[in-house]
Amino acid sequence: MRLQARGKEGEATFKLDVIHSGKDFWGEGVGKYWKQKCDSWICKSVLSEGHQRTVRKVAWSPCGNYLASASFDATTCIWKKNQDDFECVTTLEGHENEVKSVAWAPSGNLLATCSRDKSVWVWEVDEEDEYECVSVLNSHTQDVKHVVWHPSQELLASASYDDTVKLYREEEDDWVCCATLEGHESTVWSLAFDPSGQRLASCSDDRTVRIWRQYPPDNEQGVACSGSDPSWKCICTLSGFHSRTIYDVAWCQLTGALATACGDDAIRVFEEDPSSDPQQPTFSLTAHLPQAHSQDVNCVAWNPKEQGLLASCSDDGEVAFWKYQRPEGI
Amino acid sequence: MVGGGGGVGSGLLENANPLIYERSGERPVTAGEEDEQVPDSIDAREIFDLIRSINDPEHPLTLEELNVVEQVRVQVSDPESTVAVAFTPTIPHCSMATLIGLSIKVKLLRSLPQRFKMDVHITPGTHASEHAVNKQLADKERVAAALENTHLLEVVNQCLSARS
Numbered sequence: 001m002r003l004q005a006r007g008k009e010g011e012a013t014f015k016l017d018v019i020h021s022g023k024d025f026w027g028e029g030v031g032k033y034w035k036q037k038c039d040s041w042i043c044k045s046v047l048s049e050g051h052q053r054t055v056r057k058v059a060w061s062p063c064g065n066y067l068a069s070a071s072f073d074a075t076t077c078i079w080k081k082n083q084d085d086f087e088c089v090t091t092l093e094g095h096e097n098e099v100k101s102v103a104w105a106p107s108g109n110l111l112a113t114c115s116r117d118k119s120v121w122v123w124e125v126d127e128e129d130e131y132e133c134v135s136v137l138n139s140h141t142q143d144v145k146h147v148v149w150h151p152s153q154e155l156l157a158s159a160s161y162d163d164t165v166k167l168y169r170e171e172e173d174d175w176v177c178c179a180t181l182e183g184h185e186s187t188v189w190s191l192a193f194d195p196s197g198q199r200l201a202s203c204s205d206d207r208t209v210r211i212w213r214q215y216p217p218d219n220e221q222g223v224a225c226s227g228s229d230p231s232w233k234c235i236c237t238l239s240g241f242h243s244r245t246i247y248d249v250a251w252c253q254l255t256g257a258l259a260t261a262c263g264d265d266a267i268r269v270f271e272e273d274p275s276s277d278p279q280q281p282t283f284s285l286t287a288h289l290p291q292a293h294s295q296d297v298n299c300v301a302w303n304p305k306e307q308g309l310l311a312s313c314s315d316d317g318e319v320a321f322w323k324y325q326r327p328e329g330i
Numbered sequence: 331m332v333g334g335g336g337g338v339g340s341g342l343l344e345n346a347n348p349l350i351y352e353r354s355g356e357r358p359v360t361a362g363e364e365d366e367q368v369p370d371s372i373d374a375r376e377i378f379d380l381i382r383s384i385n386d387p388e389h390p391l392t393l394e395e396l397n398v399v400e401q402v403r404v405q406v407s408d409p410e411s412t413v414a415v416a417f418t419p420t421i422p423h424c425s426m427a428t429l430i431g432l433s434i435k436v437k438l439l440r441s442l443p444q445r446f447k448m449d450v451h452i453t454p455g456t457h458a459s460e461h462a463v464n465k466q467l468a469d470k471e472r473v474a475a476a477l478e479n480t481h482l483l484e485v486v487n488q489c490l491s492a493r494s
Contacts, residue, residue, distance in 0.1 A: 053478055056471075072475055098475050116475070143472070161469070187469065205468070244447065245468075263447070295444055296470075316444070 044084040050077040050091075057101045062108045070099040076113050078131065089129055094121060094136075105149040105156075112156050114144035120158045120168065122175050135175035139166050146190045151197045151253070159188035165202050165212070167232065178229045181212055183237075192251040192258075200232070201258060203246035209260060209270075211236040211281065221279060236281050241268060244296075250310075252302040257326065258283065259310055261297035266290045267312055269324055286327050293318060345420045348389060351397040353382075371408040372442070378404050380441050381415065384433050385489045387426050396420055398430060403453060411445045413438060418453040427457055431467045432476065433489040 053072035060067055067079040067086065074095045079086040096117035103112050111123040111131070122135040142162035149156055156168040156175070165181040165188055186205035193200050200212045215223035216230045225231045244263035251258055258270040269287035276282040293314035303309035310322040378401040382394035393399045403416040415434055419427045435450045442448070450467050452460040466472050477483050 054474070072478060100471070116472075145471075161465075186465070 045086060047079065047086055047088075050079070050088055051075065053098075056099065059102050059104055061104045062106055066104075068102045068104065068111060070102040070113060072098040074099060074115070076102050076111075078129075080129075090131055092121075092123060092131055092133075094133060095119070100144060101146045103147045103149055103156075105154060106151060107154070110149070110154070112147040112149065112158075114147045114158055116143040118142060118144060118160075120144055120147055120156070120166075122156065122168075134173075137168055137175055137177060139168075139177040139180070140164070143187075145187065148191045148193065151193055151195065153197060155197075157191050157193070157200060159191050159202060161187045163188060163204075163206075165191060165200070169229075179232050181210075181232050181234070183210055183234050184208070187245075189246065190248045192249050194251050195253045195256060199235075201249045201251055203249040203260060205245040207239065207242045207244065207246060209238040209242075209246060209249055209258070210234050211238075211283070213279070235279060236283060238270060238283055241270075241285055242266075247296065248299045250300045250302050252307075253304060254302070254307050255326065257286070257302075257324065259300040259302065259324075261300040261312060263296040264290075265293050265295060265297060265314075267292040267297055267300060267310070267322065269310075271326060287324055289322070292322075293320065344388065344424060344426070348391070348396050348420045350391060350395050353392075353394055354401070372406055372413075372446075373408070374401055374404040374406050377406055377413055377415065377438070381434050381437055383492070384430075384437060385491070387429055387433075387485065387489055393417070393430065393434075399434070411443075412447050412449070413442065414449040414451070416451055416453040418456045422456060422458050424457065427452060427459070427463050428466060429485065429489070431463060432473065432482075433486050435467060435473060436477070436486050437490055 050069060051071040051073050055069050055071050057070040058067055065081050067081060069077045069079065074093070074097055076092040076099055077088050078090045078092065080089045092113065095113065095115040098116045099113050100116065101114050109125055111125060112120060113123070114120045118138060118140050120137040121133055122137070123131050124134045125131050140158065140160040140162050142160055144158050144160045146159040147156060154170055158166050163184045163186055166177050167179040168175050169178050181202070184202065184204040184206050188202050188204045191200060191202050198214050201209055202212065203209045211234070212232045213235045214230045214232055215221060215225065217225040217228060223231050223233060242260065242262045242264065246260050246262050248261035249258060256272060260268045262268065267289040268285060270283040271286045273282045273284055292312060293316050295315035297312050297314050299313050301311045303311070308324045310324055311319060312322065313319045378399065381399050382392060384393045386393060386396055386398065389396065398417050398420065399415065405414040406412070417430060417434060419430065431450050431452070435448060438448045451464040454460065457463065
């Protein structure tokens with residue numbers, strides 16, 4: 001099923017976020033809110049007042065009552081949902097230029113944003129909907145493309161034009177960078193944690209997906225750690241599958257399947273071979289959809305409640321829904 | 331992020347005495363192209379025709395006249411929908427390199443069918459910051475954000491406008 005989400009002539013759809021109930025989603029770039037009604041989607045709301053420039057990313061809060069929108073106008077708006085209406089409750093300012101990504105921590109009390117100004121900001125929200133910046137992290141040396149929270153720990157990850165992934169945690173009253181993952185040979189565009197949070201997938205302009213694993217101090221495998229911080233090691237690289245930049249990677253929290261969005265207009269799904277060594281896993285390509293869209297695929301998102309349901313969006317202005325079924329014999 | 335927007339047409343020129351190259355003539359029309367039944371596929375000459383008259387930001391000359399773009403450095407595959415253009419800045423420290431690359435990219439984005447994947451990069455070995463410039467030009471998010479800057483967009487449009 002496809003949706004024409006294009007607003008103005010030629011406007012690409014950059015990012016989608018599927019609300020936790022799996023029933024609604026927000027497709028932005030155009031800033032439209034869609035609700036599923038039986039088998040079709042109805043556009044319920046268009047928010048055109050919040051931002052002055054491109055809206056780059058949107059994210060639902062874990063409770064589903066709030067939406068954060070990150071924009072090239074250097075601000076992040078927080079919207080409160082009231083049935084099909086949204087009200088802007090606050091605008092987070094501070095970044096010097098384009099905000100590229102925003103993410104809510106699973107606890108719902110923390111929010112992270114990142115920008116071309118090379119920084120990652122951590123914000124705390126209290127019961128009265130008051131937002132306060134609690135940390136400005138300047139670890140990256142270039143544009144930061146994406147931020148994502150660990151599914152269960154208060155651990156934040158960021159991906160950058162400087163070809164690295166960085167991890168941050170809270171220390172005393174501030175946040176610190178506790179790991180830097182090097183290995184990609186070009187911009188890292190996106191990240192996804194696996195359901196357990198022990199592994200992280202990253203995708204890059206270097207046309208590879210890398211899987212990293214966390215090794216705590218005193219681990220069985222003998223991986224060295226400095227101090228009390230876990231070490232992260234690259235345990236798998238998926239190369240030779242993608243012919244252009246990989247813009248997004250999504251790790252299904254229900255099944256563990258990995259989906260990628262690529263600049264060659266295709267969507268791919270990978271699954272881990274069950275018999276492979278957890279320290280050196282192998283992943284097989286289980287689905288390849290060439291021409292999934294007529295232009296670059298920018299984002300893929302798994303439905304958190306319905307197995308195998310995948311959404312994708314593209315520069316062609318369309319949002320598409322796919323049903324994936326794991327092949328027999330895997 | 332994008333180098334040189336301020337030096338256009340004012341003050342000291344970086345490369346005051348550039349080499350000027352002769353323009354190639356009009357493309358001869360072949361029988362196949364005259365035939366309405368045969369679909370025209372996009373070739374290197376067609377891409378070159380799109381970019382040859384782009385104005386240099388500093389000199390009253392086109393990119394063709396300065397040999398910044400050459401047909402031989404254009405690679406096209408219509409069946410695969412790919413275009414690659416290598417451009418050669420006139421001097422290795424040219425601060426206009428990103429702007430020139432951006433102008434070429436914008437011209438192609440505006441002229442070619444959306445199915446095309448476009449790669450614009452500096453001819454290897456001809457610029458001190460070629461990796462950094464190539465990386466910016468290859469990042470579509472950076473290009474899109476840059477083009478939201480009205481001043482920069484104006485400068486690019488000036489490079490792309492026909493000279494009177």
